[in-house]
Amino acid sequence: MNLQDREEPIELKYFRFLEGRIDLSPEEKRQYANVQKGFEGELKFDHWIEQNLSPDYLLIKGLLLEHRGELFQIDTLLIFSGQIYLFNVKNHVGDYYIDGENWHFMSGAEIKSPLLQLQRSDFLLRQLLRKLGTNTTVKPSLVFIHPEFILYNAPPKLPVLFSGQLHRFKKKLNSMPSKIERKHEILAERLVSLHLDRSPHTRWPDYDYQQLKKGVTCVKCAAFMSDKERKWICTGCGHEEDNETAILRSAKEYQFLFPDRKMTTNVIREWCGINGSKKKIRRVLTKHFRHLSQGKGSYYV
Ligand SMILES: [Zn+2]
Missing domain, CATH: 1.10.10 (Arc Repressor Mutant, subunit A)
Known part of the structure; x- marks a missing residue:
């Protein structure tokens, strides 16, 4: 059962509505493309879950939570009666490699480690769940949903699901007994009620009414x-x-x-x-x- 529809990220809305009405800087264009790509990846994973999983589960799409003054984001939370899965979904494409704790493009440029963000979300979620009185274990995973993503040097223990592993993961989940009871629903509802609307870190371009080009823009291509x-x-x-x-x-x-x-x-x-x-x-x-x-x-x- 799905408890919360995935909302389009606020910054994506800003970019979508402003695109065509102002000139975006190269940096803003890059940010727009990244947010859009990320959102598409999350939708793809939602679709995969809904098409493939058969046991009793609760699905929460997109949570922004706070614990002890720290904000953390969870792309997808999947609750089974005996196990909670925390997924952060990545839609990276191309060749990357890991060197120790650091993640790089094949060209050598370093990227922000998605693992650190996952570990932080996992840590804060576990604390929050304990506060809410649940001791169900949490399994965190990064999901690389794009089939053309390659990560060289990845240690086997890395909490990662590559798109080529999803089929086996589905079999594993579908063979797991799960019976959702009222207490699981109460926990999920509680988490949804704690969801925050927007992060103070959200960034979008500056604009004012006079400066924006007027007209009706196209939903498909943003032209007038x-x-x-x-x-x-x-x-x-x-x-x-x-x-x-x-x-x-x-x-x-x-x-x-x-x-x-x-x-x-x-x-x-x-x-x-x-x-x-x-x-x-x-x-x-x-x-x-x-x-x-x-x-x-x-x-x-
Ligand atoms: Zn158009």
Whole structure:
């Protein structure tokens, strides 16, 4: 049973909504690509679990927790009655090697060791579980989900699952007896209730309203779409969207990017780059948001 849907990382949302509206620096582009790749890897592993595992289990996708003032992240938590698996999922591609404690690209450049992060999460999770009164053992693993990832010099004891090992891992898990009881559900619900929304370490580009290019951007390729009265067509890839979907989506982007600014029909007309009548905007906003009047003006929340 799945207890929490995987949320798109906040920074990925910022990048997605800003891409096309501002010029991202090479560093920001790299960060965007990394966050996106990481998220895709996590979704792939979720899919693998849901397609392959048959015993009774509880699945929690994406937890940001705090224990004694320290924040830690868990990509995937899989709870069986006799064992808890903590997975951090990596979507690296290509050749890497390990030298002692250090991890490197084949070119020699060092990368941040994913193992250290895993060990830290494991340590803090075990402490938190003890505080919550559970003594079920935790097995931490790094999952390298991409089939084209190679790690040279990896010692056999490394808590790592390579994509080529997932099939055997599935057999192992599926042969394990597990019976989820209410106490396991209570623990899982407790962990979900402790989940924090956003980490203070989250980074995204600076922006302000004036500086952003206005218009409706394409969900597929981030190019601007052109307004064809009843529908919108992407100038980059030709993707089509009906009026309501495109305007609603853009209004939600606006709300996300500018939580402190009021959303009025005029603002959304400018935001979407619509020259014609305000009618179609008002129709969408009235249908999907709450309309509040303030003095002579009004806005939507
Ligand atoms: Zn497009």
